[in-house]
Amino acid sequence: MRGAAAFGAAGATGLLSSPLMAQAVGDTGALRLPPRGEFTIAGAHVMTMDGALGDIAGGSVHVRNGEIVAVGKDIAGGGEKIDGTGMIVMPGIVETHWHMWNTIFRSFAGDRLEEGYFPTVARFGQQMSPDDIFQSTRLSAAEAINSGMTFVHSWCHNVRSTAHAEADISALAEVGIRARHSCGWPQGVPDTQSADQAPIESLARDWKSWSNDGLITLGMAWRGQFRAGPIKPEVYQPEFDNARKLALPITVHVASAHKAVNQIEPLYKAKLMGKDVQLIHTLSANAAELDMIKESGCSVSVSPGSELRIGYGYPQIGEMLAKGIPLGISVDTSALTGSSNLFGVLKLARDSENAKAESEFKMTARKALELGTIEGARSMGLDDRIGSLTPGKRADLIAISPNTLNMAVVTDPAHLVLEATAAENVDTVVVDGRILKARGKLVAVDTPKVIAGARAALAGVRERTKWR
Numbered sequence: 001m002r003g004a005a006a007f008g009a010a011g012a013t014g015l016l017s018s019p020l021m022a023q024a025v026g027d028t029g030a031l032r033l034p035p036r037g038e039f040t041i042a043g044a045h046v047m048t049m050d051g052a053l054g055d056i057a058g059g060s061v062h063v064r065n066g067e068i069v070a071v072g073k074d075i076a077g078g079g080e081k082i083d084g085t086g087m088i089v090m091p092g093i094v095e096t097h098w099h100m101w102n103t104i105f106r107s108f109a110g111d112r113l114e115e116g117y118f119p120t121v122a123r124f125g126q127q128m129s130p131d132d133i134f135q136s137t138r139l140s141a142a143e144a145i146n147s148g149m150t151f152v153h154s155w156c157h158n159v160r161s162t163a164h165a166e167a168d169i170s171a172l173a174e175v176g177i178r179a180r181h182s183c184g185w186p187q188g189v190p191d192t193q194s195a196d197q198a199p200i201e202s203l204a205r206d207w208k209s210w211s212n213d214g215l216i217t218l219g220m221a222w223r224g225q226f227r228a229g230p231i232k233p234e235v236y237q238p239e240f241d242n243a244r245k246l247a248l249p250i251t252v253h254v255a256s257a258h259k260a261v262n263q264i265e266p267l268y269k270a271k272l273m274g275k276d277v278q279l280i281h282t283l284s285a286n287a288a289e290l291d292m293i294k295e296s297g298c299s300v301s302v303s304p305g306s307e308l309r310i311g312y313g314y315p316q317i318g319e320m321l322a323k324g325i326p327l328g329i330s331v332d333t334s335a336l337t338g339s340s341n342l343f344g345v346l347k348l349a350r351d352s353e354n355a356k357a358e359s360e361f362k363m364t365a366r367k368a369l370e371l372g373t374i375e376g377a378r379s380m381g382l383d384d385r386i387g388s389l390t391p392g393k394r395a396d397l398i399a400i401s402p403n404t405l406n407m408a409v410v411t412d413p414a415h416l417v418l419e420a421t422a423a424e425n426v427d428t429v430v431v432d433g434r435i436l437k438a439r440g441k442l443v444a445v446d447t448p449k450v451i452a453g454a455r456a457a458l459a460g461v462r463e464r465t466k467w468r
């Protein structure tokens with residue numbers, strides 16, 4: 001099959017990049033992010049995810065100062081030469097809605113009603129300190145890089161103080177991932193009370209100092225009109241208006257389950273939709289509501305890993321793509337999904353579409369990978385910067401090694417990448433021209449320290465809640 005010949009090299013040992021490695025900083029254990037150097041990955045199967053460039057067998061990608069300079073088969077290249085023989089090089093995976101602050105509760109949602117996701121997260125989330133948020137988000141960000149995500153949307157709905165929000169952002173910055181931090185409300189705040197706007201206003205005032213050189217952008221995570229029940233306009237409207245006043249993108253869960261009907265039309269009628277509003281889930285959208293989403297310019301994020309797990313039902317991926325609605329795929333929460341490798345979630349997205357249609361051919365593997373790259377970037381308003389390997393874009397890319405038991409014997413690259421990529425196959429990860437994973441190892445993250453920190457944070461929450 002096409003491209004298969006490129007994968008014969010059993011000797012691929014990973015990409016070598018010693019001059020571009022991270023250096024330890026003092027005795028803090030934190031690693032300084034590596035410099036943005038100049039390098040050329042050569043001889044790889046390059047899946048550009050750019051409609052004009054397509055796939056390039058034996059292709060090269062030239063990166064300089066964080067930018068993709070050239071992509072092609074016979075480019076001159078420059079800087080450090082990196083042998084990509086036997087590798088699949090593609091854009092980094094784009095994640096679009098993840099409650100990274102609660103990853104310390106990984107797989108914690110239990111099997112009985114009172115142990116379900118919402119009561120669990122509300123009860124234990126209220127006991128979290130800023131450092132607990134930092135540890136949880138840093139664990140998530142490290143997992144993201146390790147499994148090939150180069151952009152995440154940290155959907156932070158446990159902002160108990162400005163320091164809690166700052167902790168979330170600091171963790172993203174330390175790991176070096178490209179991200180949006182959407183600043184929300186604290187777990188446990190009554191639905192009769194507007195969220196404190198001081199944290200988001202403080203961040204917006206001084207955003208340049210938090211943005212990690214422009215890698216992180218700010219948004220607002222909004223409760224919307226519906227939680228357990230309806231929320232009154234005097235509660236939700238000031239929150240929404242403040243986000244608009246600050247010119248921040250807004251994100252909101254709405255119509256999350258198929259049984260949560262009639263939530264999108266009220267949003268539309270109240271003029272709470274628009275190009276600056278991302279809707280999460282929208283599983284119950286009827287045909288008229290899909291038209292409202294399209295007309296308003298909203299983007300949507302669906303998270304089949306959590307939606308199937310919690311019983312919300314199947315997402316309407318094909319329906320939204322047919323309308324031309326910008327769509328991204330997301331993790332949502334590791335408390336429900338456990339491992340948060342987005343390749344697995346993208347596979348579920350394709351599989352759920354095929355299951356609904358009772359067809360092997362409803363969604364192609366290539367389309368699912370587009371949702372995880374260029375379409376996800378478009379849904380976050382970032383497709384002019386990331387999402388494809390296009391000269392002029394920022395250098396967010398990954399190299400996948402199929403030289404393992406779970407990926408060897410390469411046939412069709414798109415199917416293989418979608419159906420088989422595990423974190424162990426992600427050999428190299430580059431964010432904004434910085435090599436953050438090389439030869440299968442994170443180079444700017446002290447992994448044992450990240451794990452120990454997250455475990456200690458969870459132990460502290462257990463102690464403070466007398467949870468045995």
Ligand SMILES: [Zn+2]
Nearest residue numbers: 097253280332
């Ligand atoms: Zn969510």
